[in-house]
Amino acid sequence: MPDNSFLGTGMKFPPQINPATGRFAVSSEAQSVKESVYLILMTQQQERLVRPDFGSTITAYTFMDVNVTTLNLMIRALKDQILSQEPRIENVDINVDSTSRPGCLIIGLDYILRGSNVRDNLVFPFYLNADVEEEEYEPEQYSTEQVEEITD
Numbered sequence: 001m002p003d004n005s006f007l008g009t010g011m012k013f014p015p016q017i018n019p020a021t022g023r024f025a026v027s028s029e030a031q032s033v034k035e036s037v038y039l040i041l042m043t044q045q046q047e048r049l050v051r052p053d054f055g056s057t058i059t060a061y062t063f064m065d066v067n068v069t070t071l072n073l074m075i076r077a078l079k080d081q082i083l084s085q086e087p088r089i090e091n092v093d094i095n096v097d098s099t100s101r102p103g104c105l106i107i108g109l110d111y112i113l114r115g116s117n118v119r120d121n122l123v124f125p126f127y128l129n130a131d132v133e134e135e136e137y138e139p140e141q142y143s144t145e146q147v148e149e150i151t152d
Contacts (some may be wrong), residue, residue, distance in 0.1 A: 013039050014023055016028065030113060033088050034122055040085050041078075056081045061129060066098050066105070080108070090114050103128050 009028035011037040013032040016025040027035055043055030061074050075094045082092055097106040107124040 036086055070095050088114050
C-alpha cells in the first residue's frame, strides 16, 4: 500500500463538527485534495485579502453566451488556476456538458494524484443563470383553509 501521507490532512470542507469528539471533522488524502479543488472553484479571485490570487475566475462566465469559444476559454483558465494552486494533482482534464440541464454547465474534472498515479474526479454544477434555478424551486403554497386545518 503506497504512503499517501504527502496528501495531508486538514479541516473538512464545508466545515463540520464531529459529534463523537466535538471537534472539527477532518479529511485526509484523496478526499482532502477533492475538497481543496472544490474550494478553489467556489472561491472567487480577489475574495481573500491575504491571498488575492487564490480561487478561480469561473464567476466571470456566469452571464456569457454558451459557445465553443467561451467554453474553451473557461476550460483553459480553470486548468491553469487549479494546477497553479493545487500542487498535489497533475494532468487535469476538464469536460463540460451544457445540454443536460438548461441554465447549468456540468463541469467534470478528472485529475491524477501526484506521486500515486491514482485517478480521481469531481463533478461541479455551474449555474449560468440563477433565475432558471429559482423557477424550479417553488416553496409549497398553502391556502388559508389549509393553514387553519394545520393549526387546529
